[in-house]
Amino acid sequence: MTSDSRTPGLSRRGVLAGAAAIAGAAALTGCGSGPKKAGPGTTGADALRQALPRYIPSSSVAPDIPGVAGANGAASDPAFLSYPANPARTVASPPGAGGTYVTRTPLWGAIPPSDGNSYYEAVNAALGATLRMQPADGNSYVDNLPALFAAGKLPDWTQIPSWGNQKLNMGTAVERFVDLTPYLAGDKVAAYPNLANLPSAAWQAGVWNGKLYGIPSFSSPNSFPGYFFHRKDIVDAAGLSADVKNAEELFTLGKALTDAKAGRWAFDDLWPYLLFPFRVVSTWNADPSGKLIHQYETPGIVEALNFAARLAKAGYVHPDALAGNTGAGQQRFWSGKVVISGGGTGAMDGDDAKGGRAADPNYVRGAVKVFDAAGGTPLIQLGSGAGWFSYLNKNLSEAQVRECLAIANFLAAPYGSAEYLLVNFGAAGVDYTMKDGNAILTERGQRDVATSYQFLATGPQVSLVKNGFTEVVRDYAAWQADAVKYATRPLFFAMNISEPSQFGGIGQQVEDTILDVRTGRKPVDAFTAAVANWRRQGGDELRRFYEGIRDKHGTGQ
Structure with missing residues (x-):
C-alpha cells in the first residue's frame, strides 16, 4: 500500500473536520462566563493580526498541478x-x-x-x-x-x-x-x-x-468541510450527468437512478452538506437589519429540510440511511447500493479507490460540482x-x-x-x-x-x-479548482470564541427534530416549534452573547 501525510485516520479526518466545521464556524469552548461578555479565548481582528506569523511561501518544490x-x-x-x-x-x-x-x-x-x-x-x-x-x-x-x-x-x-x-x-x-x-x-x-x-x-x-x-x-x-460524491461509473453507464444546476435537477436525477427492486437507491444521507446548496453556510448570520440570526432561523434550512423530506418520501433514499445506519454508508456506496452520498473531502483519494475497486471493479468516485438549489451563484463553506x-x-x-x-x-x-x-x-x-x-x-x-x-x-x-x-488526483484537483471560486467565509470565521456553558445542550432537541423532519417522520412545523422552544430555552440569550462578541471583536471577516 502507499502511504502519505493523510495515512491512518486522516480519511476519517476529512469526515470529522466536516462535522466540526458544519457544527459551527467558530471553535467553541465552554466556560462559566456570563452571557454578555466574551470569556477566555476570544481574540479580535487587531490582536489576531499581531499574533499571526507572516506567510512566506516556499518555492523549494514545484507541483505537477499548481493550486488555483x-x-x-x-x-x-x-x-x-x-x-x-x-x-x-x-x-x-x-x-x-x-x-x-x-x-x-x-x-x-x-x-x-x-x-x-x-x-x-x-x-x-x-x-x-x-x-x-x-x-x-x-x-x-x-x-x-x-x-x-x-x-x-x-x-x-x-x-x-x-x-x-x-x-x-x-x-x-x-x-x-x-x-x-x-x-x-x-x-x-x-x-x-x-x-x-x-x-x-x-x-x-x-x-x-x-x-x-x-x-x-x-x-x-x-x-472545505465536504460535499456530495457520486458513483461516476454508474451515472455514466446510465447516460446521465451528476453536474446538476439546481435542486430540481438533483431530484430528477434521483428518480432516474433509483431502482428499489434491483436494490439500488439514488441517495444515501446528504445531511448536513445539503445545507450548502440552500445557502446555509454559517452558524450565525446577519439579516438585512444587522440582527444576528442562527442558521435554525434562516429560510434556507427550512427549504433544505423540505427538500430532504421530499427525497425520502419519494423513495429515493436508502432505507438504512433513513434508519440512521450511517456506519455502513461507505459499504453502500462502494457496492453501488447508493449512487450519491455526502461526505468529507478526505474521502476522495487512492485508499477509497482501492477499497471501492475491491467491492466493484468498475468503481469510480466523482465529486458533484458545487451548485445552488435555485440555480443561482453557488456557495460552499470555507473552514x-x-x-x-x-x-x-x-x-x-x-x-x-x-x-x-x-x-x-x-x-x-x-x-x-x-x-x-x-x-x-x-x-x-x-x-x-x-x-x-x-x-x-x-x-x-x-x-x-x-x-x-x-x-x-x-x-x-x-x-x-x-x-x-493517478486519475483520482486529477479529478479531485479539478473539482477543487472549480469549488474555490464559490468559497465563502462564515461569520466569526476561525475565531476561538468561549461560549458560556449554559448554552451547551439547548440545540439538541432541535437537532433531533431536524433528523425526524428530513427523514419524513415529522412535518416541518415540528422544526419551527422546536426552534421557538430553543429561543425560549436560551437561543435569544445566546444571540445577545454573539452580538456582544461582534460589537467588541468583529466577526472575523
Whole structure:
C-alpha cells in the first residue's frame, strides 16, 4: 500500500473536520462566563493580526498541478502525480540539540512497536533529538485528555484536535502551554522557513486570548468541510450527468437512478452538506437589519429540510440511511447500493479507490460540482485553515522551546522534499521503496510507520497519488479548482470564541427534530416549534452573547 501525510485516520479526518466545521464556524469552548461578555479565548481582528506569523511561501518544490486561487482567500491544493526524483532539502542540518521530549498524539489503527522501531529511529536520528512518540487510540483520544490535565501529567508536546476544545475549556487550558507569539509572530517566523510556508489561516485557530499557542497540522487553504460524491461509473453507464444546476435537477436525477427492486437507491444521507446548496453556510448570520440570526432561523434550512423530506418520501433514499445506519454508508456506496452520498473531502483519494475497486471493479468516485438549489451563484463553506494543533508544555525552558520549534520546522517540510519523505515513510530500503514514482511501504514499514510525527507539525496539504490511482488526483484537483471560486467565509470565521456553558445542550432537541423532519417522520412545523422552544430555552440569550462578541471583536471577516 502507499502511504502519505493523510495515512491512518486522516480519511476519517476529512469526515470529522466536516462535522466540526458544519457544527459551527467558530471553535467553541465552554466556560462559566456570563452571557454578555466574551470569556477566555476570544481574540479580535487587531490582536489576531499581531499574533499571526507572516506567510512566506516556499518555492523549494514545484507541483505537477499548481493550486488555483479562489474567492475569500481560498485556493485549491497543489497536486503531485509522482514524487520528485531528486527531492529538495529544506533543512541544512539536524535541527535538534540532543534533547528528549515526550509527545502524545492520536492514531486510528494499530499502535506500532516503540522498541526497535526503524521508523522512529530513522526520524529521530535525522532530528538530532529524541521524540518519544506515544500515539493513543484516536477514538477515545479527546475523552482521555481531561484526566491528563487534571493530574498535571501533560507531556512535553501534545496534539489537541479542534473538537477537543470544548471538553478541555481551551480558553483557559492554554495557560498550561507555551505562548509562541514571541517566537513566531510576524517576521519572527522567518527563522523557521517551513513553518513560515504555512498559510496565515492555518495558524488562526491556534490563537487564544490574543496569543499564539498552537502549531498547525494538515493545513489547507481551502479546508472545505465536504460535499456530495457520486458513483461516476454508474451515472455514466446510465447516460446521465451528476453536474446538476439546481435542486430540481438533483431530484430528477434521483428518480432516474433509483431502482428499489434491483436494490439500488439514488441517495444515501446528504445531511448536513445539503445545507450548502440552500445557502446555509454559517452558524450565525446577519439579516438585512444587522440582527444576528442562527442558521435554525434562516429560510434556507427550512427549504433544505423540505427538500430532504421530499427525497425520502419519494423513495429515493436508502432505507438504512433513513434508519440512521450511517456506519455502513461507505459499504453502500462502494457496492453501488447508493449512487450519491455526502461526505468529507478526505474521502476522495487512492485508499477509497482501492477499497471501492475491491467491492466493484468498475468503481469510480466523482465529486458533484458545487451548485445552488435555485440555480443561482453557488456557495460552499470555507473552514479554518487547520483543525489540528499541537502545543508545547510551558514547563519547557526557552532553549527547549526553540529546539522544539526547530524540530517542528523539519517536520513541516513540504511534500516533495527529502524531509517529508523521511517523516512520512521512514528509512529508504528499510521502511519503503519507490515504485512508479511513489513511495511504497515495505512489510516492516507497514508495521512500524504510523501517522505520529505529523500530528506535531506538517506542511500544507497537497493532492497526491495513493495506490497508483493517478486519475483520482486529477479529478479531485479539478473539482477543487472549480469549488474555490464559490468559497465563502462564515461569520466569526476561525475565531476561538468561549461560549458560556449554559448554552451547551439547548440545540439538541432541535437537532433531533431536524433528523425526524428530513427523514419524513415529522412535518416541518415540528422544526419551527422546536426552534421557538430553543429561543425560549436560551437561543435569544445566546444571540445577545454573539452580538456582544461582534460589537467588541468583529466577526472575523
